[in-house]
Structures are given as C-alpha cells and as structure tokens.
Amino acid sequence: MTLIELATKAKDAKYLVAGLTTEEKNSAILLVADKLEQNSETIIAANAIDMKNGEEKGLNPGLLDRLKLTEDRIKSMADGLRQVVALDDPIGQITESFTRPNGLEINKKLVPIGVVGVIYEARPNVTADVFGLCFKTGNVVVLKGGSDALESNKAIVKTIKAALTELKLPVDAITLIEDTSRESTKELMRLNGYIDVLIPRGGAGLIKSVVENASVPVIETGSGNCHIYVDHVADIDMAIDIIENAKTQRIGVCNACESLVIHEDIAAELLPKLNDRLRQHGVLVRADEKAKALMEGAEAATEQDFATEYLDYIISVKTVSSVEEAIAHINKNNTGHSESIITKDDANAKKFLNGIDAACVYVNASTRFTDGFEFGFGAEIGISTQKLHARGPMGLLALTSYKYTIYGNGQIRK
C-alpha cells in the first residue's frame, strides 16, 4: 500500500477509535500487554535479525543496546502498558461549561487529537509505548520507526493488531510505515489533512529535520541544553550534590545538566570542591578564563561550548557577576527545557523564575526531575520544548484536543 492509502485508512479509523469507551480501550491495551509477553519468542527472533544487521553495519554499542529486546525488556513494555490502563481517561471530560445571555449552552470537551504521527529512531520499546498512550486517549498512530528496528517493529505491531482483531476493534488504530526511505519520511511530514500532529522522538538531527520539513503541526521535543546557575549566596554542599546529580546520574538524557553558570563571588569557594567531585566521574570541564583558573585540568571553553548539548561526561562553565547576567546568558543559549538556580537569596530566585524562558525552572533542585513520571503524570509521550499546545513533560492530556459542543433552541445571530 502507498503511504496515502495507509494514511487514508488511519484517518477512517480515527472516527471509530475516538468513539470507543474507556473499557474498550483498556481491554485492548491489556490484551496487547499479555500478547507481547506470550509472543516474546517471536519478537525476540525478529529482533535478532535487526541486531545481526546492526552489528554487521557497525552500529555503535549504545544504539545496539537500545535496539536489543530481551524477555525482561518485553515484560517492561507490557508492564508499561498496564500502567497506562490504570490512568484516568481524559477523553470526554467537560472542562468548562457556560451559558450565554442568548441561552446557548457551551461546553468545552476533551477529545482525541486524531491521527498522531511519530517519527523515531531504532528503539522498539517506543512502538508499544506510543501505541498505549495514544490508544488510551482515543488517538490513532502512524509510526515511522528507525530502519534498524524494522523487523522488531513489524513483530510488535503484528502483535498489537492481533489483539485489536481479537477484540473486533479497528486494526488501523496502528500503522507502521515499512518503507524506511527518506522520501517516505518527507511525504509523511507533509500529509496535511491526514496527520493531525507529528511528534519526533530522537536526537537533535531528527528533530531539526522534522521542524524544517514538516507542513503538518509538530510538537518539538527533547533537545535540552540545561543550565544550573549557582548564585552569589548558596549552600555549597547542596550545589555540589545537585550539579553532580544533574550532570552524571544519566548523561544521555535531555534533562541532564550541560552547563554550569556561576556567580563570581562564590566561584573560588565552590569550583575547586566541585571539580574534585566531577573528576570522580571523569567529567571533562570546559570553562571560561576565571573558572578555568579554579578548576584543575579544565580546558578553555569556546562560545560554541555554551550552546552545546553534550549528552556526555562534559560540562561547560561560565562565570557571571549578577543573576541578571546569568539569566541573559541562559536565555541566549538554552533550548527552553530545564534550568535551575541554587541560591539562598529569595529575590534572586524570583528573578530567575520569572526571567528564564524555559518549560521548567527550578530553585534548589536538580534539572533531572523534568519527566512525566517525576511530575506524577503517570506517563510521558515526550518533553516539549516549544510554547504551543504543551510545554515540558507531556502526559495523556498533551494527547488531547478539545471541541465545543453547543446546545441551542433556534438561536440565530442578530
């Protein structure tokens, strides 16, 4: 089938899926979870083909690790789906209701977005994960996974479709685009009228390509050049613990700290101690002149360093002489993700919270908490770094739109 034929089937299915009850949706997600576990041998066999191809192709160990499926990982996928079942279904909720002087009764009601396109890299767990979140919210998904995971994705999608068939639910609630060419990706990005929203999940290159080429609405996610600013008065031990955590607890994630901004009044006391701690983790420091003098082994930072999301054991350090300078530096270099101030000065904390342009702005905490589960949303489809629709961790609500249902008794406009 051509992409447009697949998209037409997905669009037709969206009206059916939007009308399913919470019970129907939950039953399907639970059955998918069970079937994934039952079919784990088949799925692992398909995954073995992807792994072999990946090894022959020389994929790096990190990518191969994300690609690999095991019994345990399939169980995690299934458990993730079961957690989604336990969440409240937002669809159909009336969030506002008001009556106009002419008697029109206007209700604002949560509805599915419709057809959600997701473009992602070779992480087969995303396939089940995205299906669960989207189906729970009455959405249909069209998936374009990385070519390196094609066999794994096919096996997972086949399992999901088998569950839908068994329950006589629309099998086109999920579509995997098996044509992994760049042309088909570009075509998907321009399917206005079929795809209601496109969510890229992956590295900065993938996201940039989608933002630049898509004509359908996009939710930009994931890229995080996150800063921690240590103010002129701060608890030194707290600052060191938070920076260590945000930089080293997990380096490859978008809410990791990539850059330290430090007030000059506290630099001499903090930086040598911090340097000792960071060196225990093998973190490379790239610092401006003042900070470099206080951090043994540090390299000189370039302007480019301050704009870089390393996703590695590297941190940049910038010295400033005021909270205002820190805010300006961060607003110039950040990606609108997560920023934190470590301070004992309440007025400066307030300035930072108000002045920083980012989804999540922290006082005295690690940036690592920007996450749907840590926020208590019970799920996460991604972390939005744009201003429209959803910002920050996106739970089930980010997968909803609304419509106005309006009751009249013959009203006409004067």
Added chain:
Amino acid sequence: MTLIELATKAKDAKYLVAGLTTEEKNSAILLVADKLEQNSETIIAANAIDMKNGEEKGLNPGLLDRLKLTEDRIKSMADGLRQVVALDDPIGQITESFTRPNGLEINKKLVPIGVVGVIYEARPNVTADVFGLCFKTGNVVVLKGGSDALESNKAIVKTIKAALTELKLPVDAITLIEDTSRESTKELMRLNGYIDVLIPRGGAGLIKSVVENASVPVIETGSGNCHIYVDHVADIDMAIDIIENAKTQRIGVCNACESLVIHEDIAAELLPKLNDRLRQHGVLVRADEKAKALMEGAEAATEQDFATEYLDYIISVKTVSSVEEAIAHINKNNTGHSESIITKDDANAKKFLNGIDAACVYVNASTRFTDGFEFGFGAEIGISTQKLHARGPMGLLALTSYKYTIYGNGQIRK
C-alpha cells in the same frame, strides 16, 4: 535593518515585555488608543496614499472597502483597544499547583508565548487589534501586513511606538516589516528561534502558503466550510430561520454556512419552503439530484461543490438517508470549523456532537456564533481550525503558554 536584525530586537524585547505589570500594559494600550484618535488626520492621510495606489492598481471594491480608514473606523480601533484593557490579564496566573512526595512544589504558571508573528492582508485595523491583544498578554509582535496597506500600517505603528516611547516601554514590542516582498515573507516563516508562533490572518491562499512554507509553529485559522444538517425530525420553521441566518446574515465570513445536508425523510417538506426563503436573498443553490428536484432553479452540484467554501450567495445541498451518513459526509468535506444539526431527536443530536470532527458543533443553532465575542471571550485573535494549542475562537488565553516553576530544597534524582 535586515529581517534578522528586526527579529533579534523583537526577541530582546520579549524578555522585557513579559515582565511588565498589568498596569504598565494597560496604560500603554490606553495611550495608544488616545494617540490613534489624536493622530487620525495623519493616519487618514497615509491611508489616502494606499487608497489611491489601490484604485490605480484596480483593487476590487471589497478590498478597497476593507483598506479604507475614516475617523469612525479609527475610533472603532481605539475603542477596541479600550475593551482589551478592560479584560482580565491572564499572565502570571497559577493554574495548577501540587507537591510531589519528594517535597518538590510544582506550579504551572501562565506566561506569554513570546514573539508572535502575524501575516495578514490589507486590513489596517488588524495592526492595532493584534498589538492590543498581544501586548495585553505580554507578547511582542512582528507584523507583515499586506503591501496595499503599507502606508496606513506605517502610520499606525509609528503612533503605537510613540506611545511606548512616551511611557519608556520597549518600542520593539511592535515591529512592522516594511519589506513587502515574498522573499521576506518566506524568511519570516522560517525564523525558528526568533518567532515563537506565526498566525496567518486572511484568505485560504495565504493560510495555505503559511502552512506549507513555515518551519516555525503555526496556528491555522479561518477557513470554514461549515454545514447545517437537518435531521429526519426537525422544527421546519426553526430550520429555515437558522439556515437563512447562517447562509445570508454575512456571506464573507468563515462561520457562514456553505452546505446544507438534509435527511431524505424531511426533504420534501423543507426544501421548497427553504428555497423560497433563500431566493429572497438571491442565493444560488447547487444540489444533488434528489434535492434539485425539490428546489426550483437549483443547479446540479459536483463533488467539488461539497468541498467548497463559497463565501458568496451560493449553497450546496446534499441528501442523506441517516445521521451516520450525514456525519461521514461532513467529516469528509469540512474544514474543522463549525457544524450544526437541526433535530428533535436527542439520540441523533448526541451522535452528531460526538461524531463530527470540528472545533464547534451545534444543536439547533446557527453556525454564525463561532466567534470570540459571541462566546464571551471579550476578544478574538482568530478562529483556530487545527487541533493543537487552541481550537475554535481564540481569546487572550490562546496567546499564552505556561511554564512550570518548581521549588526544592536540595532534591536530587535517585
């Protein structure tokens, strides 16, 4: 100045404008209103140049009428601004607040979107209107108005900047792009990192061009192929009054009815009477075979008619044999704007409300009520026909984003 230099100034200004108090913003909007009235002679003189150029160029009377400014129209612009002052300022409101088990206190706070780009046609009143709504919500605007209104827009923007200067507020809160070339429009659409959202206001061609070419986030507005469906049991007089109103009360607007869908059981009773009423307004009917036989003077409709937003004294008529068929026909042809069912059958009303995919779905009322003022929002920046961010009439809230401000006391992620 180049476009990128203008955009840089706008971006710098957004941090300042976001921090203004409601009082500062209101004072500025009020002063702009006063100054527009005081400078009306200068503005009308500038408008006269546009009008003269437009007449020489042979612009059609409708366009010339929208372009024309008079004392009265300038007073309306000023009064519109004064109404915006009277509205509540949503910025800074905390819409949610919760504490996590680890003690993190998370607040969701309404903030400006940032830099709002607006591309519009030769309607100089939009210039003041957009400034008022965006400034009230702490946003900065970058305007690209139609070339036919350039002198008028320059005079209005000069007046706005004079008010900002007098109050020592950032003059770059408003920027008019005076380069009216297509190249500069395309460049504007791709200024990611500078423009936070782009709102096209104008005809279908303008909106399509923005949707297809923009890489910055867009809110799609305005195109409305709106339907009225008359069900198998309905109040005939009510149906005729509503259809007359929705079709003829104002033909050039996006919430006007463009297509009638009628149940075959009621067609013979309704259509001849309706036809008489529509003919009083000179409405041309393009109908399918069954309906054509019941409506004297009707032409045969093509499939293309059912997908057309006429914005004219023309209506298409489609006969169906069930509410399900009506819903499928409408979902296939509509633009996601406004649809109405006229019925006495509550179960069918419910099916219609649930099944139709549109921003506003009515029971027994005219589609003409889809409007920010009619909804009681006190303002309208446009009517969104997309699913993301805002759907339907967009008031001040549609010009806000949110951020999470999070207070901790040393939390790190385990």
